[in-house]
Amino acid sequence: MLRLLGRRLLHLIPVTIGVSFLTFMLLNLLPGDPALTVLGEGATPEAVEAITEQMGLNDPVLLRYWHWFVGALGGDLGTSLNSGESVTTLLLQRVPTSLEIMLLAQIIALVVALPVAIVSVRRPGSLFDRFAGLTAFAGVATPPFLVGMLLVLVVAIPFGLPATGWIPFTENPVMNLRSAFLPALTLAAALYAVYMRVLRADLVTQLTQEEYVTTARAKGVAQGTIIRRHVLRNSVFPLITVIGINMGALLGGAVIVETLFAVPGLGKLMIDAIYQRDVVVVQGAVVVIAVAFVLINFAVDLLYAALDPRIRHDRASH
Amino acid sequence: MTEPLTDPVAAAPVAKSRSRRRRPSFEIVIPGTLLALIAAACLLAPILPGLPDPNLGVLNGGEGESRMGLFSPGHLLGTDALGRDLLSRSLHGGQLSIIVGLGSVAVGLLIGGTLGIVAGYAGGAVDTVVMRVLDVFLAFPSLVLALVVATYLGPSIPNLIIAIAFFAIPSYARIARAGALSVRERDFVLSARLTGARAGHILIRHVTPRVVGSLLTYGLLICGIAIITEASLSFLGLGISPPTPSWGSMMADGKTDLSTAPQIVLVPGLLLFLTVVSLNLLADGIRHRLDSEGSSR
Numbered sequence: 001m002l003r004l005l006g007r008r009l010l011h012l013i014p015v016t017i018g019v020s021f022l023t024f025m026l027l028n029l030l031p032g033d034p035a036l037t038v039l040g041e042g043a044t045p046e047a048v049e050a051i052t053e054q055m056g057l058n059d060p061v062l063l064r065y066w067h068w069f070v071g072a073l074g075g076d077l078g079t080s081l082n083s084g085e086s087v088t089t090l091l092l093q094r095v096p097t098s099l100e101i102m103l104l105a106q107i108i109a110l111v112v113a114l115p116v117a118i119v120s121v122r123r124p125g126s127l128f129d130r131f132a133g134l135t136a137f138a139g140v141a142t143p144p145f146l147v148g149m150l151l152v153l154v155v156a157i158p159f160g161l162p163a164t165g166w167i168p169f170t171e172n173p174v175m176n177l178r179s180a181f182l183p184a185l186t187l188a189a190a191l192y193a194v195y196m197r198v199l200r201a202d203l204v205t206q207l208t209q210e211e212y213v214t215t216a217r218a219k220g221v222a223q224g225t226i227i228r229r230h231v232l233r234n235s236v237f238p239l240i241t242v243i244g245i246n247m248g249a250l251l252g253g254a255v256i257v258e259t260l261f262a263v264p265g266l267g268k269l270m271i272d273a274i275y276q277r278d279v280v281v282v283q284g285a286v287v288v289i290a291v292a293f294v295l296i297n298f299a300v301d302l303l304y305a306a307l308d309p310r311i312r313h314d315r316a317s318h
Numbered sequence: 319m320t321e322p323l324t325d326p327v328a329a330a331p332v333a334k335s336r337s338r339r340r341r342p343s344f345e346i347v348i349p350g351t352l353l354a355l356i357a358a359a360c361l362l363a364p365i366l367p368g369l370p371d372p373n374l375g376v377l378n379g380g381e382g383e384s385r386m387g388l389f390s391p392g393h394l395l396g397t398d399a400l401g402r403d404l405l406s407r408s409l410h411g412g413q414l415s416i417i418v419g420l421g422s423v424a425v426g427l428l429i430g431g432t433l434g435i436v437a438g439y440a441g442g443a444v445d446t447v448v449m450r451v452l453d454v455f456l457a458f459p460s461l462v463l464a465l466v467v468a469t470y471l472g473p474s475i476p477n478l479i480i481a482i483a484f485f486a487i488p489s490y491a492r493i494a495r496a497g498a499l500s501v502r503e504r505d506f507v508l509s510a511r512l513t514g515a516r517a518g519h520i521l522i523r524h525v526t527p528r529v530v531g532s533l534l535t536y537g538l539l540i541c542g543i544a545i546i547t548e549a550s551l552s553f554l555g556l557g558i559s560p561p562t563p564s565w566g567s568m569m570a571d572g573k574t575d576l577s578t579a580p581q582i583v584l585v586p587g588l589l590l591f592l593t594v595v596s597l598n599l600l601a602d603g604i605r606h607r608l609d610s611e612g613s614s615r
Contacts, residue, residue: 018454026470108532141594143546145553145569145586149576157577252461256550270462270553274469286458286466294457 001114005302012298017065019290020072024065027279027286068283077284082276087284090269095288098254098265104184105250106243109191118227121207121316131197139193144253148186148260156182164262183261187253191246198242203227203233210234237308251289345603347594356593360412370403370484372410372563398571398582408586411563415593418478422544423537425483430490431533435525437491438498439517449495452488460485464547465556473559482547486540491606493536531608538601542594549590565590570578 059067068078077087081279120129156163159183167175187243207213207227255267262268267286273281363369365550395404437448455463464481501507501524510520551557552566560567565586572582 014450015453015457018451019457022454023466137595137598138591141542141546141598142591143549143553145550145566146583146590149573149587151584152576153580203593209596248459249461252459252550254376255461255465256553259554270465274465274556282466282469289459289462290457293459 002120008298008301012294015294016291017069019294020069023283023286025061025070027283028061028064039113043159047241072287077287080273080281080282082281090281091288092268094264094269095264097168097263098258098267100169101180101183101187101263101265102254103252104180105187105191108184111196112188113192113195113199118232119202120196120200120212120274121203121227122223124204134195136196140197142189144186144190144256145260147189148182148257151182151186151199155185159222166261167259168264171264183257183263186257186260188252190249190253190283194242194246195239196239199235201236203231205232206234212284223272237304240300240303240307244297247296250292253295319540324421327442330460343603343607345606346600349509350591351602353596353600356412356589356596357416360416363406363409363413366409369406369409372402372406374579395585396579396581398568399575404582404585407563408565408589411565411568411586412589412593414475414558414562415548415565415590417475418482418548419541419545421475421479422483422486425479426486426490426540427530427533427537428485428582429483431494431529433487433496434491434494435529437519438495439525441499441502445495448491451588454492455549456482456488458485460543461547461550464551465554468551468556473557475558478548478551478557481551482544485547486544488537489540493532494529497532499526501525510612535601535604535608538597538604542597545590545594 050174068086071078075088077091079086114134120126121131123129139147152163155161159199162179163182165179166309169176169178210231212230213226216230221229251267254265255271257263258268259271270282270285270289272278273285321390325382392401395408397403398407433448433452439446458466463485467481467484468478471481507520507524510524515523548557549564549566549569552564553570555567555570557566568586569583572579575582
């Protein structure tokens with residue numbers, strides 16, 4: 001287990017450095033002068049020259065990356081070109097909001113996908129099974145902003161729910177959940193579709209191919225009990241993998257959903273910074289998102305090993 | 319004068335081999351037909367009779383007053399807030415989706431497929447370096463990567479294609495690599511190597527044909543994701559510049575009138591949905607077909 005952890009950690013370091021390097025290079029080669037973003041158009045050449053020197057923009061790009069990287073290791077991601085605020089502070093303000101929405105979305109998706117998949121496999125090919133399959137197909141093929149607007153049409157407008165805006169949890173927990181509901185539901189739609197399909201496929205495979213299922217049937221165990229007690233436990237593994245893989249889609253979806261519903265999260269911060277050409281903030285947000293994605297997949301791998309002794313021992317014996 | 323298509327002698331062997339095959343199943347025919355219909359309508363939009371210019375607004379009133387409802391005279395599906403024909407804009411917007419979808423699949427497949435085949439066949443250090451570098455790209459959520467690249471390159475169709483193709487390259491490479499790895503040790507590759515064939519020849523003549531099938535099937539799925547990504551970028555205002563119609567930017571425009579004129583969002587939304595669903599169903603259908611053919615052999 002420890003060796004597996006060590007090896008995965010070693011793999012994590014080059015990927016993290018690569019991600020930050022790539023982001024830095026792309027954004028620093030952007031057309032447009034960061035000094036002008038700070039001063040505004042129409043600044044005098046002397047002022048531009050002074051601020052360019054002060055920001056170290058005359059240094060070679062590799063040296064600038066090195067300075068940024070050393071700062072990032074110490075938790076300093078630079079200051080916003082527009083507001084002059086610390087990027088780390090900005091990110092820390094925004095991350096909890098995004099996390100809340102994503103967590104709610106995961107919960108909604110799992111709470112719906114699990115029972116739907118279980119009922120589907122009890123009678124494969126039934127009307128319910130086919131309908132559930134259709135909803136899953138639709139969920140995958142609909143972009144989050146379309147899902148969001150459809151939800152506004154059929155849920156928010158008829159029921160008088162707030163369609164945009166955000167109320168912080170610390171201000172009013174009930175209103176906070178109300179404002180988080182539609183964004184979370186929007187994100188959950190695509191996740192539900194993926195989870196439902198993976199879970200159903202895995203349940204079907206196990207029910208038709210595994211010998212322990214045949215044994216349980218021979219003993220006279222009811223179908224429902226077989227699914228609940230035996231099959232579902234094994235299906236947790238593919239589900240965990242898929243949850244990890246889909247964190248990327250979830251993070252991307254959060255960018256859109258936060259923009260659509262005017263939720264002040266990490267994604268909205270990044271989009272606004274892109275509009276304003278605030279390179280330093282975009283950089284910080286993208287690196288945080290990418291590193292979070294890498295870390296989550298790392299955690300998924302570990303969880304996998306922790307839950308399944310076969311993987312743990314197999315890897316350790318090498 | 320040579321017209322090979324109508325020549326019965328030349329057509330005969332093709333027809334014979336067709337009849338030996340199984341008839342195409344519904345799961346391939348239905349989404350395929352739907353896709354063909356949508357593509358034809360979008361690509362033929364400039365010459366369809368009775369379809370107004372997509373960028374020509376009919377201003378009859380002040381700001382926002384120019385919108386016309388469904389089944390207005392001359393505008394079957396009405397117009398947007400600037401008086402521009404909704405049906406015409408939706409079909410023209412589809413052209414962009416088709417170009418970007420196919421373009422990014424082609425670019426991603428070419429670069430990713432080549433990298434994967436070479437890495438898988440060569441093995442060793444080449445394999446490690448290529449796959450590690452691609453791991454970095456895989457660490458970005460696809461939309462975030464496309465956002466950064468699109469911002470960096472600026473709005474134009476080729477740039478959109480590159481920005482969207484980026485995220486697919488690592489996945490193509492992995493599929494191609496897996497295929498190349500499995501072929502590498504087979505006897506026909508070994509015998510080709512023993513007869514002194516060069517690596518390039520083996521890659522092109524023996525390895526590539528056995529990887530292309532799975533890559534193309536996967537390409538259908540990627541095409542759907544690419545179309546959604548393009549729409550998402552346009553929705554965020556980072557796609558093609560206005561007034562060129564795009565499904566994503568049309569839906570962004572319709573956002574403010576959602577309660578009074580939902581059709582502005584729903585028409586391009588439905589087209590997008592049908593296109594992506596058909597692509598997914600088609601990929602599923604072809605995979606089933608390939609699986610069952612593989613097992614019956």
